[in-house]
Amino acid sequence: MSNRHTTKALRSAAAVALTATMAIAVTGCGGDSGGQKSDKGASKESTGPRADGGKKPAAQSTTAIGEMKGPDGIVVTLNSAIREDGGFxxxxxxxxNRGSKVFNAYAWRSKETEMRSQSSISGASLVDAAGKKRYLILRDTDGECLCSTGLYGIKPNESRPIFAQFPAPPQSVTQVDFQLPSMPTVNIKITG
Structure with missing residues (x-):
């Protein structure tokens, strides 16, 4: 076989392998529910990562369990604080942003210098006043917060969903204070 035919055969084999790999990747990313019917009432909105790194679907509640009003018209409305399996x-x-200028959440980040996102709510905490314990936001294996990031360039009258995951206090604790730097503290009820 000549060099030209060998090169052509190798290119064809590479194209077939690439096509097969892409087909497997697309199939793996598909939304096949395994033959199960989907629940029409379930929300398809993702609110945050699970402990295994995937996106976690959860229904966004419209009921407020707490509200924080900060400087320059910034309002944080908390909708749920759910105790999850796995201890968080x-x-x-x-x-x-109910203010008149663009908002960046730089003041809400934690003091850690290793954090990649400089506009997150990584500085938030839960406080169990009765138990005298403060719970900081969980981190993934890369040290990044399990919380909303990329909170910059928020225009006036714009809203964005936020989430944060914390270690769970004991089951007997049902009320905690949610704290966010530069915002007033709000007491919220834990469900689940």
């Missing part, structure tokens, strides 16, 4: 609590809410 997920707090979900909405950040709304």
């Amino acid at each position: 609590i997920t707090v979900n809410g909405t950040l709304t």
